[in-house]
Amino acid sequence: MAHDGVGPRAAMRSGAFLTAGILAVSALAACSADKEKTSKPLAAQDIAAAPRNLVADGGTLRWAIDAVPQTLNTFQSDADAATTRIAGAVLPSMFRLDANGRPQRDPDFLQSAKVVSTEPKQVVVYRLNQQAVWSDGREVGADDFAAQWRALSGKDSAYWTARNAGYDRIEKIERGRNNLEVKVTFGKPYADWRSLFSPLYPKDVTGTPDSFNDGARRNLKVTAGPFALKGVDHKKGDVTLTRSPRWWGRPAKLSEIVLVAVPRDERATALGEGRIDLADVDPEEAGRITLAARDKGATPLQGPSAATGEDGEGGAPESGQRSPLSGIEIRKSLEPAYTQLALNGSHGPLADERVRRAVARALDRTELAGLVLKPLGLPVVPVGSHLALSGQDAYRDGSGSLGRQDTEQAQALLADAGWERGRAVQEQKKAAGPEGGKASGSEAGDGKAPGRDDPQGHSDKHGGQHADDRVGKHIDGELPREHGREGGMPGAYAPKGTAAAGTPAAGAAAAATLVKDGKPLQLRFVLPYGPGSGPLHTVGDRIARMLDKVGIRTEITKVPDNGYFKDHIAAGDYDLALYSWPVTPYPATDARPIYAKPVPGADGSLNIEQNYTRVGTDQVDQLFDQAITTLDDGEERNLLRKADARIWAGAASIPLYQRPQLTAARTTLANVGAFGFQTPVYEDMGFLKKGARPGPAASPTAS
Incomplete structure (x- = not known):
């Protein structure tokens, strides 16, 4: 649980601004009265779907992962994406996500599940597939549900759990007519009950603290899925899953899946050498692979990253040569995650809501989304919700006027907040003369473009002088280890996009520096530095120039990516930052900690949960509380909106864009690739x- 010192309170709002704020909120909320429209995903999944009768029986799929997982228990704090991938192949899930990111009953495990009573208490009855058995021959049943509830309820501190949301609302679990009928009674109503028991571990794992805490870290002796765990080899850096002889559903086509630890910047090489068959890749790697595919007539990715490598060199193989990557293609979609601009409201100018609103109104979100998505041929549509993405039930664009760029409104908000043109700055400009002033957003006289400075922790000031070196740490491209659910539990990770775009010519228009109480309006913009972080610099630099036009100066500070999140975002050591949140079908549960109002602790610290902007309200908390307790799906959607x-x-x-999902796959692979929302x-x-x-x-069919 994150803590932070209590920051200064926001300044008093003027009557005029309060009125404007009320009108804006009313306008934003009014959209909930519009006629219900079902949204669609912005991009379809890209998995080379094929009927099962066209897929060969047997073979080994070598699939890249970031690292061999430290635990196989998704409910532990150091679980990661590889933990989740393994669980999806070897363990039961009562509900899985479809292509729209909506939970659907998994018939291999669940015959039915429904709320049978709401008064006096919510009761859900699960009827399990009678063919569902664990690998030791025991049927999947009520005792497994009960053991998992006891482990995750939070009542027994001997269990080292990272999350217990939902399980803590269960009052009791009983066997129904037999062990295949499970009756779950909730002490408090729980709208997101479908999120529970996915994955479901055998009672061999959840039955005792020792087996839960230690037994499932390196091995899963008992499984129930199309694959079983053959072994985890930390020395070799791989995990082997083998086709399960106990599986009662459609038999797995592959004989084995081997998950191989390969760093992201080495994956194109590993694919070319035949060491892996499938890998999520960054745009730079995707560009290299697409160039090789051109030799056999494949359609390349668009944009500069498809034409050159990271160092500006590239091109198709010489005539008569066949690239080792020519049998690889890029499958692309959009992740169930979005990149946002975070504003730290705990101190400084951003503690004033008017300044935060001015930042929002200064941004052209469509232009920012285009920097990342357009070169990849993906839809350029800004994200309109914090809680869902297009295609999901809860999605509706709630951005209202704040989601649209309006320079005049941004400047008016800043003026209302007391920020005025600085006299000293104006005199300095006059002294410099028309030829002596430096370009907005670049270093004076050094010829550097913003965001192109020394990467080892240096900073650029947009509209200011060069800053001192600042060396920090950053996490890039992975979820925090406490979040392991397929489809994305809440977590923050830096986004990856496209190769950096060019810097505008010197002399770009900028507003005069704003001053209040003798201090200039300048914000520290922290960005990660490391493999794949170039696109963040491109987006960050463009944001800085947009803010420059309304008089907000930014100091861009690049910090090493191995501690970016922990040492800067979670610690509150930033004014502006870019990072991403995954979305799930259960925002009432999963998104609440991200936007919960910080609460002072007894020791004087501030409990912020996962709200790293340190901004929250009682009203938002109340709406989440109401949404989590209603059992009416329509009412829950309206409350969330x-x-x-x-x-x-x-x-x-400020949500910006849905993250691109690029997967490199052998052209002979079917039913795998960029899955989008779908499990x-x-x-x-x-x-x-x-x-x-x-x-x-x-689409796959039974055979």
């Missing part, structure tokens, strides 16, 4: 039979 409108009004988090179907993955081709609209 109202909460989102008020989060927008607070202007501490992978492991039993359908495999290599195409000789001569078979996946159809663009094909």
